[in-house]
Amino acid sequence: MKVVENLAGIRTKIEQACDRVDRSPNDITIIGVTKYVTIDRAKETFAAGITNLGENRLEGLLEKQAELEQDVHWHFIGSLQSRKVKDIIDKVDFIHSLDRQSLAKEINKRASKQTPCFVQVNISGETSKHGLTKDEVIPFIEKLASYPHIQVVGLMTMAPFTEDEALIRNTFRELRLLRDKIMANNWQHAPCSFLSMGMSNDYMIAIEEGATHIRIGSELVGPYDN
Numbered sequence: 001m002k003v004v005e006n007l008a009g010i011r012t013k014i015e016q017a018c019d020r021v022d023r024s025p026n027d028i029t030i031i032g033v034t035k036y037v038t039i040d041r042a043k044e045t046f047a048a049g050i051t052n053l054g055e056n057r058l059e060g061l062l063e064k065q066a067e068l069e070q071d072v073h074w075h076f077i078g079s080l081q082s083r084k085v086k087d088i089i090d091k092v093d094f095i096h097s098l099d100r101q102s103l104a105k106e107i108n109k110r111a112s113k114q115t116p117c118f119v120q121v122n123i124s125g126e127t128s129k130h131g132l133t134k135d136e137v138i139p140f141i142e143k144l145a146s147y148p149h150i151q152v153v154g155l156m157t158m159a160p161f162t163e164d165e166a167l168i169r170n171t172f173r174e175l176r177l178l179r180d181k182i183m184a185n186n187w188q189h190a191p192c193s194f195l196s197m198g199m200s201n202d203y204m205i206a207i208e209e210g211a212t213h214i215r216i217g218s219e220l221v222g223p224y225d226n
């Protein structure tokens with residue numbers, strides 16, 4: 001399948017999900033996750049109109065960046081080791097995986113300007129997942145006020161890997177409620193209006209629950225002949 005064909009199907013489903021909850025598709029940013037695919041497939045994704053691309057490894061990001069257009073917005077969606085921050089910081093537009101103080105400190109030190117970050121939250125509490133627990137998030141964000149190079153633009157989560165739709169929906173809903181609480185503080189360093197949630201198998205639920213950024217890999221860029 002061509003990316004444009006996959007994208008047409010995704011756009012239809014986004015519209016349907018938006019209709020159900022009275023939202024506009026214009027308020028949803030699709031991040032094309034190209035971590036599984038070749039540089040050519042990433043180029044095809046950009047040509048199909050996806051200008052936001054996500055990678056989860058430094059190597060994959062650098063390799064694709066070297067070959068793609070300047071006007072891609074790059075999202076780093078993987079867990080980030082502090083020692084790699086210096087190699088990545090000036091190359092990404094958004095970091096989706098801010099989940100600890102030591103990482104915040106390193107980003108603040110290495111960045112030459114304010115870096116838009118999503119704070120990653122582990123709503124489901126699965127020990128296999130990265131992210132802060134719900135209770136840790138607000139005190140964590142409050143402390144980031146002392147880091148001038150960090151701007152908290154939103155929260156990010158991954159739903160549990162399950163068929164249980166109610167559980168997935170509840171995860172997304174809890175992230176939204178947490179986001180609302182943070183926004184109510186009107187913290188200058190943390191406008192926190194965005195919600196990065198929803199992947200290929202759950203993005204419609206995520207949209208119904210308020211996602212502003214959906215991270216789509218397999219349904220958009222795979223499967224393909226190569």
Ligand SMILES: *Cc1c(COP(=O)(O)O)cnc(C)c1O
Binds near residue numbers: 201216
């Ligand atoms: C790989 C990945 C995605 C995309 O996953 P698909 O299920 O292929 O859509 C989204 N978010 C993160 C953090 C990922 O690592």
